[in-house]
Amino acid sequence: MELNDLQAQRAAKLEQLRAAGIDPFPPRCYRSHTIGAALAAFDELAAAETVITLAGRIIGARRVMGKIAFAHIEDGSGEIQLWLSRADIGDEWFERFRDQLDTFDIIQATGTLRRTKTGERSLFVRELAVLAKTINPPPEKWAGLQDVEERHRQRYLDLIVNRERRDIFRARACIISTMRRVLDERGFLEVETPVLQPLYGGAAARPFVTYHNALGQNLYLRIATELYLKRLIVGGFPGVYEIGKNFRNEGVDRSHNPEFTMMECYQAYADYHAMMALVEEMLDEICYAVHGTTTITYQGRELEFRPPWPRLAMADAIAERTGIDITQHPDLASLHAAIADRGLRVDRKASWAKQVDELFSEFVQPHLFQPTFIIDYPVAMSPLAKRIPGRPDFTERFEAFIAGMEIGNAFTELNDPFDQEERFREQLRAFAAGDEEAHQMDEDFINALRYGMPPTGGLGIGIDRLVMVLTDQPTIREVILFPHLRERSD
RNA sequence: GGGCCUCUAGCUCAAUUGGCAGAGCAGUUGACUCUUAAUCAAUCGGUUGUGGGUUCGAGUCCCACGGGGCCCA
Numbered sequence: 167m168e169l170n171d172l173q174a175q176r177a178a179k180l181e182q183l184r185a186a187g188i189d190p191f192p193p194r195c196y197r198s199h200t201i202g203a204a205l206a207a208f209d210e211l212a213a214a215e216t217v218i219t220l221a222g223r224i225i226g227a228r229r230v231m232g233k234i235a236f237a238h239i240e241d242g243s244g245e246i247q248l249w250l251s252r253a254d255i256g257d258e259w260f261e262r263f264r265d266q267l268d269t270f271d272i273i274q275a276t277g278t279l280r281r282t283k284t285g286e287r288s289l290f291v292r293e294l295a296v297l298a299k300t301i302n303p304p305p306e307k308w309a310g311l312q313d314v315e316e317r318h319r320q321r322y323l324d325l326i327v328n329r330e331r332r333d334i335f336r337a338r339a340c341i342i343s344t345m346r347r348v349l350d351e352r353g354f355l356e357v358e359t360p361v362l363q364p365l366y367g368g369a370a371a372r373p374f375v376t377y378h379n380a381l382g383q384n385l386y387l388r389i390a391t392e393l394y395l396k397r398l399i400v401g402g403f404p405g406v407y408e409i410g411k412n413f414r415n416e417g418v419d420r421s422h423n424p425e426f427t428m429m430e431c432y433q434a435y436a437d438y439h440a441m442m443a444l445v446e447e448m449l450d451e452i453c454y455a456v457h458g459t460t461t462i463t464y465q466g467r468e469l470e471f472r473p474p475w476p477r478l479a480m481a482d483a484i485a486e487r488t489g490i491d492i493t494q495h496p497d498l499a500s501l502h503a504a505i506a507d508r509g510l511r512v513d514r515k516a517s518w519a520k521q522v523d524e525l526f527s528e529f530v531q532p533h534l535f536q537p538t539f540i541i542d543y544p545v546a547m548s549p550l551a552k553r554i555p556g557r558p559d560f561t562e563r564f565e566a567f568i569a570g571m572e573i574g575n576a577f578t579e580l581n582d583p584f585d586q587e588e589r590f591r592e593q594l595r596a597f598a599a600g601d602e603e604a605h606q607m608d609e610d611f612i613n614a615l616r617y618g619m620p621p622t623g624g625l626g627i628g629i630d631r632l633v634m635v636l637t638d639q640p641t642i643r644e645v646i647l648f649p650h651l652r653e654r655s656d
Numbered sequence: 657g658g659g660c661c662u663c664u665a666g667c668u669c670a671a672u673u674g675g676c677a678g679a680g681c682a683g684u685u686g687a688c689u690c691u692u693a694a695u696c697a698a699u700c701g702g703u704u705g706u707g708g709g710u711u712c713g714a715g716u717c718c719c720a721c722g723g724g725g726c727c728c729a
Contacts, residue, residue, distance in 0.1 A: 171701065172666050172683060227681090231695095232688045251689065269682080283690045306667040306681050308693065313667090315724045327667095417657090420726095654705095654723060 172303040179266040180299045186262075190299035195274045197221040202243030204279065208287050212279040219276040220246065220289055221297055223326070227307060230264045236288075237263075239273065240329070247288040248275050259294050270326070272298040318649050334645060337456050338633045342409060344455040345429055345627075348448045354405040354431055359394035361387060361411070367611070368392030368550070370603040371414040374424075387413035391430045392550065392624065393611045396579060399432050399622050400614045407431035409629070420641040421571050424650055427629040432579070436623035438562045441576040442539055444625060445566050446473035449537070449632075456636050464569050464635055467535060475537045477564075480526060483540055487529040492522055492544070496559060517596065519546035534567035549589040549605055551577030566627075568635050576625035583615035 169177055183190045198219045204211060211218060222239030229236040233252040238245050252260040254277075267273065276293040302323075305311040310327045317324040325332055346356070364383065366373040368390030378385050391408045398406045409429045416422060433440065453460045453471040460471040485491045489508055495501040498518045505512050505525070513521055522544055534540070541564040545553055551561035566574035580586050590607045597604035633645040643649040 170666065175683070226692080227694085229691050229694055230688095231691075234689045234691080236691050236694085238692080247692075249690075253689085282692095284692080286690090286692075288690095303666050303682065306669090308681075309668040311667070313663095313724085315663095316667095318724095652723065 169301070173301050176268055176299070176301050176303070179268070180301070182266050183262075183296060183299060188296055190296055192295070192297060195219075195221045195295070195297050197274060200243040201239070201241045201246045204289075205244050205246060205287060208279055212281070212287075215278045217276060217278055217292070218289070219274060221272070221274045222246075223272045224267065224269050225326075227269060228263070228267070233260075235260070235263060239275065242332075247282070247286050248277075249280075249282060249288045249290045250294070254290070254292055255294060263294060267296070268300065269304045270300040270302070271296065272300070315651070318643060318651055319654075321647055331644075334633070334637045334639065335647060337637045338629075338645060340456050341452050341633055341636060342427075342629060344452045345448060345629075346409065348451055349405075349407050349429075349431055352405070352444070354407045354433070355403055357395070357398060357403075357406045357408055358410070359388075359391050359398075359408055363388050363394075365606055365608050365610075367605055367608050369412075369414075370605065372416060372602050374413050374415050389414050390626070391428070392626070393608055395430055395432050396619060396622070396624065397611065397614045399434050399579075400617055400619045404435070405431065405433045418650060420643075421631055421634075423630065423642050423646055426642070426646075428626055429629055430624065430626040432622055432624040434620045434622050437578040437621060438541075438564055438576055438623055441623040441625040442475075442477070442541075442564060443473075444623075445539075445574055445576070445627070446475055448627075452632075453636060462636065462638075464638055465640060467569075469536065469569065469635070471537055475539055475566075477539045477541050479542045480522075480530075480540050480544070481542070481560075483530045484522070484525050487533070488525055490525065492525075493559075517546070517599075517601065519544060520601075523547060531567065531572075532570050535569055537566065537568045539564045539566055545589075546592075548577065549593050550580055550586075552580045552582075553585070568632075571631050571635070572628070573631050573635070574625060574627045576623065579619065579622040579624045581615060581619040581622065583612050586615055587612050 180190045196219055199207075201220055201222055204218060204220060220239065220241070222241035224237050225240045225245065226238050235250045237248050237250075239248060250260065250263060255263075274295040274297050275289055275291045277289045277291040280288060280290050282288050305323070305327055311317055311324055317328070350356070362376070362378070362385040364385060366386035366389050369392070371389040373386040373389050375384050375386055377383075389412055391410065391412070395406050395408060407429060409427065411425050412428045413425050416424060418424065433444075449471050450460055450473055453462065462469050462471070481491065481493050488510065490501075490504045492501065495504050498521065501518060501521055502512050505521070513524055516524060530540070542554060542560045543551065543563040543565075545551075545559055545561050548561040548563045551563040554560045554562055562578035564576055565572050566576075580589065590605060590612070593605040594607055597606075630642050630645055633639070634642060637645060639645050
């Protein structure tokens with residue numbers, strides 16, 4: 167990699183340090199306090215004139231005058247100003263600070279805490295040391311790093327410069343740890359199931375395919391954890407969950423990334439009503455853990471997480487927004503006629519299920535800003551969910567929507583092996599008819615169901631979207647540390 | 657996959673009708689013992705995403721390709 171002028175200048179300074187016998191990358195530092203700890207105990211440390219050693223990255227500009235200099239350092243726990251004078255640290259180190267150290271360099275400073283004339287809490291430095299010389303220059307001092315592409319390609323730089331962005335990922339960790347705590351407290355067992363699967367299933371999506379050399383067979387990156395977790399319910403665990411990456415071979419947009427983080431949990435002897443209650447309680451706790459309140463703002467609009475959330479049947483929701491009652495149009499021709507009657511766009515290529523999904527996505531979903539459960543989905547859209555007793559065309563399924571996004575998906579799990587096999591066959595027919603997202607036949611899963619799975623409630627929550635909502639971010643890219651970007655070729 | 661927008665110095669951005677590629681920040685040199693967008697003076701820095709084309713002349717117009725963004729499917 168060639169160095170540009172600014173990089174070459176810094177590399178030359180690095181060599182000057184070496185020539186003076188200073189290791190520009192020493193193996194360790196000898197700090198006595200984090201900056202955060204020093205600031206927290208500032209008054210006591212200052213009063214006692216305790217000599218402390220801090221370490222951190224020089225941020226912002228160094229302000230070097232003739233015989234004194236100022237700079238701020240930052241270590242992830244806080245920021246503090248350094249006060250340096252030629253008299254205190256000597257000509258050699260004062261000039262070294264001026265001539266060989268730069269913004270972004272990581273240094274160690276020893277001295278005492280005191281306020282400057284303007285009252286700023288500062289470390290009055292007696293000794294300096296280099297911890298890591300930097301080669302790359304900082305972006306613009308005030309505008310910072312704006313370019314979205316560069317922010318994502320060089321997330322490390324984004325995090326250095328736009329330090330408040332670290333809070334998004336701190337919130338993300340808080341969300342996941344709170345979710346884990348809620349599930350643990352309710353007796354769910356955290357498990358790990360295969361990422362590499364001989365057969366993909368559990369969701370409607372196209373998979374990534376890879377090849378296992380030793381086995382000589384294709385394997386798929388999982389699109390969901392569902393079918394493995396339900397095998398564990400068959401195996402006798404009363405409740406299991408997994409938090410991990412799923413992979414779906416699809417495009418990237420504001421709410422989709424090809425790899426994303428999902429939590430799935432399954433509870434034996436429970437149903438989808440129990441899962442709705444779990445979602446309400448869990449998100450209430452998570453929102454409170456992150457914000458200390460259950461009322462938050464997303465993109466300028468207020469969101470209220472406190473339970474209970476509205477429950478709205480999918481057919482009613484569609485009827486309300488379009489005037490079309492899908493329960494009165496159980497076949498494609500009749501549904502198309504009803505859509506045409508309303509002057510709405512008919513999708514001639516779509517199956518009945520797909521057409522219903524389009525009506526819902528276009529006319530209902532954008533209105534679901536407040537946390538809402540849409541319940542009772544058509545069986546044709548829900549090949550893994552149990553039918554509603556007495557209404558065999560609909561299933562005990564819900565999806566949770568927040569800010570117009572699908573955040574969660576849950577059912578009373580289908581545990582009838584014969585019905586499940588028939589549902590898979592229906593999916594195979596859809597696949598043969600061109601639906602590339604249709605489910606595959608999983609005979610081993612059928613076999614598991616033949617050993618008996620108790621009535622079970624299952625739930626999946628898309629973590630990335632939940633983080634978006636709880637950190638007020640408009641795109642999924644901003645809540646994923648290293649979002650997928652095309653390789654650059656010049 | 658389609659439409660629109662965008663790519664200029666390390667970074668943030670200008671450049672009128674097609675007419676000398678510029679500024680701020682950072683950097684460099686000098687002055688300066690309480691600054692904090694430090695100040696003052698001087699100064700370095702460009703294959704305008706890539707490749708073609710039109711033209712006396714292209715950052716600007718045309719074509720292709722690449723990256724990114726927004727919207728749609």
